[in-house]
Amino acid sequence: MGEQILNQLVWPIIYILCIAVPLILAVAMFVYWERKVIGWMHVRMGPNKIGPLGLLQAFADVVKLLIKEVILPSSANRFLYYLAPLLALVPAFAAWAVIPFGERMVLSNANAGVLYLLAMTSLGVYGIILAGWASNSRYALLGAMRSAAQVISYELAMGLCLVCVLVLAGSLNLTDIVHAQAGGKGFLDWFWLPLLPVFVIYFISGVAETNRAPFDVAEGESEIVAGFHVEYSGSAFAIFFLAEYANMILVSFLASVLFLGGWLSPFQGWITADVSPWVNWIWTGGFIWLFIKAFLFAFMFLWFRASFPRYRYDQIMRLGWKVFIPIAIAWVLVAGCMKYFGWVSIGTGV
Amino acid sequence: MRHAEPKLPDRHPTVTDAPDGAEVRSIVLAEYWPVLLFIGVATGLGLVLLAIGMLVGPRRPEPEKLAPYECGFEAFEDARMRFDVRYYLLAILFIIFDLEIAFLFPWAVVFEKIGMVALIEMALFLLLLVIGFAYVWKKGALEWE
Numbered sequence: 001m002g003e004q005i006l007n008q009l010v011w012p013i014i015y016i017l018c019i020a021v022p023l024i025l026a027v028a029m030f031v032y033w034e035r036k037v038i039g040w041m042h043v044r045m046g047p048n049k050i051g052p053l054g055l056l057q058a059f060a061d062v063v064k065l066l067i068k069e070v071i072l073p074s075s076a077n078r079f080l081y082y083l084a085p086l087l088a089l090v091p092a093f094a095a096w097a098v099i100p101f102g103e104r105m106v107l108s109n110a111n112a113g114v115l116y117l118l119a120m121t122s123l124g125v126y127g128i129i130l131a132g133w134a135s136n137s138r139y140a141l142l143g144a145m146r147s148a149a150q151v152i153s154y155e156l157a158m159g160l161c162l163v164c165v166l167v168l169a170g171s172l173n174l175t176d177i178v179h180a181q182a183g184g185k186g187f188l189d190w191f192w193l194p195l196l197p198v199f200v201i202y203f204i205s206g207v208a209e210t211n212r213a214p215f216d217v218a219e220g221e222s223e224i225v226a227g228f229h230v231e232y233s234g235s236a237f238a239i240f241f242l243a244e245y246a247n248m249i250l251v252s253f254l255a256s257v258l259f260l261g262g263w264l265s266p267f268q269g270w271i272t273a274d275v276s277p278w279v280n281w282i283w284t285g286g287f288i289w290l291f292i293k294a295f296l297f298a299f300m301f302l303w304f305r306a307s308f309p310r311y312r313y314d315q316i317m318r319l320g321w322k323v324f325i326p327i328a329i330a331w332v333l334v335a336g337c338m339k340y341f342g343w344v345s346i347g348t349g350v
Numbered sequence: 351m352r353h354a355e356p357k358l359p360d361r362h363p364t365v366t367d368a369p370d371g372a373e374v375r376s377i378v379l380a381e382y383w384p385v386l387l388f389i390g391v392a393t394g395l396g397l398v399l400l401a402i403g404m405l406v407g408p409r410r411p412e413p414e415k416l417a418p419y420e421c422g423f424e425a426f427e428d429a430r431m432r433f434d435v436r437y438y439l440l441a442i443l444f445i446i447f448d449l450e451i452a453f454l455f456p457w458a459v460v461f462e463k464i465g466m467v468a469l470i471e472m473a474l475f476l477l478l479l480v481i482g483f484a485y486v487w488k489k490g491a492l493e494w495e
């Protein structure tokens with residue numbers, strides 16, 4: 001009995017904390033990195049006062065947010081107002097349960113992994129809508145409506161992109177999807193090449209889904225001040241912040257797993273030498289590769305923010321519905337033909 | 351980094367493996383129990399953060415502070431106003447198209463086993479989808495001005 005509790009409860013929770021705690025730290029460092037990078041792109045210093053190079057800035061911000069007052073507006077719905085940040089946070093974290101970090105380094109090797117991810121990323125929009133509704137403020141409601149319409153529009157494009165990946169991989173299991181990208185041609189075996197348009201659509205949709213610049217009309221500071229979370233303060237705001245950044249990192253990891261071969265090395269199959277366990281991962285693959293790829297995508301989020309002006313709302317809708325969805329539908333058929341006529345090699349190097 | 355638990359099967363079962371009911375249940379439990387736990391841990395994290403904020407933070411309510419934010423103007427009595435019907439229309443379109451995508455998922459997984467028939471059937475299915483899409487487009491449901 002004791003052993004069963006250990007196996008069923010204690011170990012899984014330790015594994016979960018091994019994902020969740022680094023994720024929180026990653027969010028903290030990502031916020032710091034964002035401010036630093038955008039600072040450099042604006043020819044400023046960025047945060048540099050707290051700790052060496054300003055490294056402790058994010059932690060100081062967290063402490064500040066936690067000791068601030070949580071304001072409940074007088075006309076707000078109390079229960080929904082407090083439920084909304086939870087509904088935003090839980091899917092952003094729970095989605096990490098099925099991400100494979102390496103060969104057999106996965107919390108839940110669920111067969112329906114992609115389906116679960118799609119469900120979790122869709123649930124995030126409830127937090128936004130509820131926050132806007134429960135606040136009972138005009139800016140918040142406007143932001144929530146915009147955000148909901150935008151997120152569901154881009155989710156369609158995202159879903160069609162996932163279908164293309166599934167056609168090639170033939171499985172909903174994320175580990176299998178990575179295995180399907182193994183082969184002897186290095187990074188040319190990954191799905192980004194046969195699915196190039198879909199790959200681009202997926203990442204841009206991911207930016208839109210997380211309400212990031214240039215698609216941040218839901219919280220555009222200069223027009224509706226902060227959108228759905230305008231009434232939130234203190235730790236309730238911190239939770240929305242945490243959820244948004246966890247989602248950005250999640251999209252970065254997903255794009256790496258689905259299109260850039262997850263933990264596989266870009267030199268797979270080119271080198272077969274056995275030098276030492278410390279350097280072999282460079283060509284045999286390992287979780288460090290996944291982290292490098294995810295970091296590149298995460299950096300793109302910041303780069304976009306520093307480079308592009310905000311889209312107008314009708315432009316966002318046109319891009320999602322009239323450009324991305326038709327291309328993605330067409331590419332589902334192209335992917336079917338590629339698979340059927342064997343134009344791409346799937347999982348030759350496992 | 352964490353290493354995966356050894357009790358899991360090497361590969362997930364396929365249709366041809368045909369495990370019996372008890373086996374399927376144990377596999378489902380082994381794979382989805384951590385997912386459920388993760389949802390629990392995430393909920394706990396959110397609750398703890400909210401609780402810290404409420405316990406540590408000050409609480410000094412006053413009418414002006416608790417009024418909805420409207421850039422300094424007196425707030426209207428209720429913000430839950432009517433909104434554009436396009437949002438509603440968009441939600442309906444979303445349900446239709448998302449359902450179609452949900453139908454594509456099982457097709458994509460078994461595509462290899464069925465082969466040419468699956469490809470043709472899906473081409474027809476997508477054709478219907480595209481006809482509906484073209485109709486919606488023509489009717490102007492996708493216009494935002």
